[in-house]
Amino acid sequence: MPVILATDGASANAGYVNPNVSAALRSFAVDYWPAHTADASLVPGAYAMTPAWPPAAPKAVSAAAAVSYFDDFYNRIHVRPAAIDLGNLVSAQTRSIVVWNAWPDTAQSLTSLLASNADGIMLTGEGALPLAFSPLQQRTWTVAVDTIGPAVIDAALQWLFAGLDPVQATITGQRLTAWMIAPDWASPVLESLTWLTDVQDAVDGSQLRLPCRDVPRREWEFGVVAEGAERQIMEHALYDWSARIWALPVWPDMTWLAAPLAAGASVISLDTTNLDYRVGGLVALYRSASRFELAEITAVAAGSLTLKQPLAKDWGVGDRAAPVRTATLTDYPSLGRSTDRLVQTQVRFQAAEDCAWPAVAPATLYLGVPVLEPRSNETGDMARVFRRRVENIDNDQGTPTPHDASGLTYASQPWQWLLHGRAERAALRSQFYWLQGRGNALWLPSSCDDITLTAAVTAAATTLSVAWAGITRFAFGKPGRRHVRIELADGRVFYRRVNAAVEVDEQTEQLGLDAALGTAVAPAQVRQISWMMLATLAGDRVELSHVTDSEGVATVAASFVGVPKEEP
Known part of the structure; x- marks a missing residue:
């Protein structure tokens, strides 16, 4: 049979007696604070505590x-903060570390202070060792971290x-060293995403x-x-820092300051829209290499x-500001030394950090899949x-036999x-x-004139009369030759599926569309009728050529390859 030795009930709450505690439980001698409601007697008009102590029959309780x-x-001894993450150190930094003796009644003696891998770090305390700590005493050390190290x-x-x-x-x-030799804009700044x-x-x-990288590798x-x-600064910096991490301004994203900045300012006023802040x-403020x-x-608006x-430092109108990425050569x-004072070179940096950017599909959709618009700048x-994936079957004796396993054109x-x-630039980068x-x-x-309209089309018509081009004989129904883009001279664009093709005579073919255009179209109104194919980039690398900074001109060239098996 179980025997109750003791109970620890709830403390008195706003003067109300705990109804769950019986009179028998009140007989146990349990010393606790505050007094339990079981020991309280209710007096009309008031509450009075009448503990029975010492009890008449005390009992021993193991506890x-x-x-x-x-x-x-x-x-114990506390150190706060126990970890300091300086991030990218671009200037000398000072931090405080507090050491607290958390013994309420015991003094402690600090006998030594050890530092490992602390080149370029100076620690300053409150006195010489050994150093006595009274109970509950705290002392502060100052940590100074220099950019040299x-x-x-x-x-x-x-x-x-x-x-x-x-x-x-x-x-x-x-620790970072800034690359502050500006590009020679006589040739473009090349940026690649891989x-x-x-x-x-x-x-x-x-x-x-299967994409294997969440963000691309980025190079300039x-x-x-x-x-x-400038030559002296660059050579000395390369002599010491070639294998280390640089703070590289994203030069195409630079902005000319429109108002002066005084030393001590903590806000820089500039347009950050579509820039890499x-x-x-980091942000770099630049006047010269020196x-x-x-x-x-800490905040971007x-x-x-x-x-x-x-x-x-103070900065004036015409000085430049640019976002910074950490990078390595x-x-x-x-x-190349042209004279004893002038050198020329080509440098290439790779980002040493993830360069995230919003991913946005092209806005125009056809059959639920984005369409690359506008037309290519040719x-x-x-x-x-x-191309076709053809393998030659050859036993080195008879005539080789080509074998086209998929029957598809790439x-x-x-x-x-x-x-x-x-x-x-920002929109294309997002794509x-x-x-x-x-x-x-x-x-x-x-982006080619693939089909020529030869007769006017009514708003309700679902057929097109076009110049004979071998569509019925060679192309109809094959991936890459199922869907068309019809662009009119006034800028309107229609996307349609070609679901029928018939040779009318030697000069004319007739193509059936899955839906009417909804407007009458004469041949003279058509700017271009092009085939469309479902495609991906041909490779994982694209290159942006910044002819000027981001407020000017840039060019981009890429190649695409069809994925015919996926085409609806």
Whole structure:
């Protein structure tokens, strides 16, 4: 039979007696505070506590002290903060570390202080060792981290108290040196985005595409002409920092300051729309290779940047501001010396951080799939190739026999963009991030005059009379020749599926559409009728050529390849 030795009921709550405690339980001698409602007597008009102590018949109860927050927090040494992450160190930083003796009634003695991997870090305390800590006393150390030192900061500071385990604080981060030699804009600044896609092709033409990178690798390549002091600065920086991480301004995104900035300012007023600024990133203020400043960003608004630390220098109208990415040199530049004061070189940097950007599909949809619009900006040779995956069966004796397992045509087609201004560049970048290299497919018009309309079309008509071009004989129903883009001279565009094709005579074919155009169209109104194919980028790398900064002109060229098995 179980025997109750003791109970610990709820404390009195707003003067109400606990009805769940019986008179028998009140007879147990349990010492606790505050007094239990079982020991309270209700007096008319008032509540009075009448504890029966000492009890008439005390009983011994075996018990142990309950574990509480007191045990977790006191009787030990605390170091706060226990970890300092400096992030990208672009200027000397100072932090405070508090050490607290959390023994309520015991003094402690600090006997030594150890620092490992702490080159470029200075620690200043309140006195010489050994240092006495009274009960509940705290002392503060100042940590100064200089920009001169190892590229990677991974320091550990240990406080050793007599008879106790060491307590530790860690300091992490990376020191940066800015690349402040501006590009020679006589040639474009080349920016490349490289994804990685695992593409698996089946014999029947089916394709499985698995993007392997959430964001692309990003590179910049540009020419540099450095003379006099700039040459000296660049050579000395390369001599020491070639293998380390640089703070690289994104030069195409630079902005000219419209108003002066005084030292101590913590907000920079500039238009950040469609530029590469981000919270936690850096901004570079630049006048020359010898006068620049890097600052960390804590907030980005459409018209301003808020800085983590106030500016240390004054900046005037005409000085430049640019977002910064951490980057490493992909190879060691060869410095071509034209004179004893001037060198020319080509440098290429790769981002040392993830460069995220909003991924946005093209806005125009056909059959639920985005269409690449507007038309390609065609300059030079826009060569197209129609490939088939043919294998020759050859036993080296008889005539080789070609074998086309899938029976599909894989058309490749170039595409070019001419961009002006920040909005167009940002929109195209978002489309590339959506494509993810070869990861996603879209509709690609040929941008060619593929079909010629020979007779007027009524608003309700679903057939087109076109010039004979062998469509019925060679192309009808095949992937890449099922869907058309009809563009009128006034800018209207129609997308339709060709569901029938008939040769009328030697000069005319008739094509059936899945739906009427809804408007009467005469041949003279048609600007272009093009075939469309479902396609992906032909490779995982695209290159943007910044002819000027982001307020000016940029060009982009890419190639696409059809995915005929997926075409509806």
